[in-house]
Amino acid sequence: MAISDSASSALKKISQRRSRTMTTIAAEAIEEMIKSGDLVAGDRINESVLADQLGISRGPIREACRSLEQAGLLSNQTNRGMYVREMSVDEAKELYELRGALAGLVGELIVRKASDGQVQDLSELVDRMQTVADKSDTAAYYKLNLRFHDMLVEAAGNAALAETYQRIVNQLHLLRRRGLVQEGNLLVSNKEHRAIADALNARDLEAASQAMKQHVSNGLDRLLASL
Template sequence: MTIVDKRQLTIWNPSVSIAVMTNEAAPAESALALLRNRSLASAAQEEIEKLILSGELRPGDKIGEAEMALRLGVSRGPIREAFRSLEEMGLVRFEKNRGVFVREVDLERADQNYVVRGALEALAVKILAEKITEDEVRELRAIVKRMEKAIARDEAAEYGALNLGLHRRIFEMTGNSRLLAIYSRITKELTLFRRRSLAPQPSLHEHRDIVEKIAAHDAVGASQAMLNHVESARLRILTTYSP
């Protein structure tokens, strides 16, 4: 491809000017099309991810490319891109000549994820305890208070959502985006563990203890409390579901 330098053009040669405009427009249009396709793929990925994490698409379910394109109102290209991103996230798997399926996470994988999650969360509370503000302390305490009310009303689903929200806010408050990204991937994989369980009552006092140690800027104590909390959850899972 010949690159034309505008400084060499003269005003009296309109044919050359038109050629330059055409050559410049083509890459711009290509870039716009690429951006549009990437935007559609990102939107498709987010929607499919929601369907998986909400349980509407369950582990082992096949996700049809054509059906999903029709459901989301996009072409099949963005859906294929979305599938590739979801595979990298560990939410779907490709089977040759069969298609794309929601990933199934077995007990061994869940156990490994709990071990990694414990290390990540212990680090997160340590970082946060050293820098937390009074406003952030009030926010975390407010979430724990809402968890208490959810238990009093026997609303397990609400408690579960608040539980996940509390842990995520701790990571967000650290300000470490890489730490948050790794944690998010681990928790999404754990969401696919179809035999998982949540026992609200035993863990509430653990959450309260963690928050109060963070509030007191007790980095070591908060870290150990969080590690114990995640380890307790891991052992409950293993005790309940081991063969």
């Protein structure tokens, strides 16, 4: 029996949905590789290797690369392929300026809107971070650091802010890890996290906003010192 136009249309939509799903999986995998440091600025994206690793065709990998290029994580070099984007110092400074302004707003919103449980969870995470910072475990600290900042944005309870903030942070993954690897920076960084948590626990709007902005500013200083 011939396939009707409506059935054909439905099959096409299902195929497109599956493709989008595979593309999403591929994009998230590449993002995670950048976050973890498995892919660093200047690395070439090998579509064949990634396709084999993820067990999917190269099509979704290619689409994922295009979306990550639009997100500012990859760059397309003519006749050479996709590479992890190399960010200039000036570009990083501009992103940190914007991130600092948003971070101040995040602090204010948490004071106004977050539950006591959310604020307590942030304090407990700072305690966990202190444990790994004392051991100079950069890899473990970096993961917890990402979680801490994700929780801050979640606690702010503003979806529009979260979307903008996440786009900025994703691009800064290209550089941010470098600012933590210098000796003593883990302890200094977590001291700033403690100041943020203390201000939030006190429900001090001005102190929370200032602590957030100062932490971002200091993060930029640490990054510049590592370059």
